[in-house]
Amino acid sequence: MSVIILIMLAKEAMTQVYPGTVEFDVVFPRNDTYAPVDLMPIIFAIQNPKAVEPLMPSIQWNIGRVGVSEDWLDTGLVDDLIWANFSTNPYFIVLSTDKLNFKEGYFAFHRTFFSHNCSIDSFGDFEQQGISGG
Numbered sequence: 001m002s003v004i005i006l007i008m009l010a011k012e013a014m015t016q017v018y019p020g021t022v023e024f025d026v027v028f029p030r031n032d033t034y035a036p037v038d039l040m041p042i043i044f045a046i047q048n049p050k051a052v053e054p055l056m057p058s059i060q061w062n063i064g065r066v067g068v069s070e071d072w073l074d075t076g077l078v079d080d081l082i083w084a085n086f087s088t089n090p091y092f093i094v095l096s097t098d099k100l101n102f103k104e105g106y107f108a109f110h111r112t113f114f115s116h117n118c119s120i121d122s123f124g125d126f127e128q129q130g131i132s133g134g
Contacts (some may be wrong), residue, residue, distance in 0.1 A: 020051030024059070024113045027092070036103060039096040042076075044111075046093070049086035055115035057081045063097060066106040073107070074099035 027043040034040070044059060046052060058079040064072040074097045084091065100107065 020048055022049070022052040023047040024057075025090075026109070026111060029109055036101060038101050039098055040100045042095040042097060042109075044078075044093040044095075045090040046086075047090045049084070049089060049091040052115065053082075053084075053086055058114045059093070059111060060114065061109065061111040063099065063107055063109050066108050073097075073103075 023046070025045040025047065027045050028041050042061065046057070058077065058081060060075070060077050062072045062075045076095060076097070078093055078095070081093075
């Protein structure tokens with residue numbers, strides 16, 4: 001039985017070719033006007049997710065009022081992607097926030113995509129690389 005599992009894992013590992021291109025996208029919200037709702041959806045997509053799997057990806061996001069720095073109405077961290085089943089391409093991450101319900105105004109959505117590598121910093125932690133966008 002364990003031999004079969006090892007063969008399946010080896011086959012799975014051989015299907016991904018490196019180096020590979022991975023694309024992180026914000027599907028929703030986009031630059032548009034939305035009516036206030038109870039739960040505002042937040043949707044990310046990862047294209048070619050198998051290529052990012054070994055890098056332990058995570059996503060941090062913030063929503064705040066435009067022109068008011070560091071006044072985030074809501075923040076979130078998706079750091080459980082190491083357990084994700086990246087069997088679909090693209091892989092969708094669907095979240096929501098209730099902090100915009102019945103609020104009107106101009107808001108900014110900021111996100112940072114993180115990946116880890118095999119380097120260890122002076123504190124004994126894995127180093128983390130990030131790409132931000134607003």
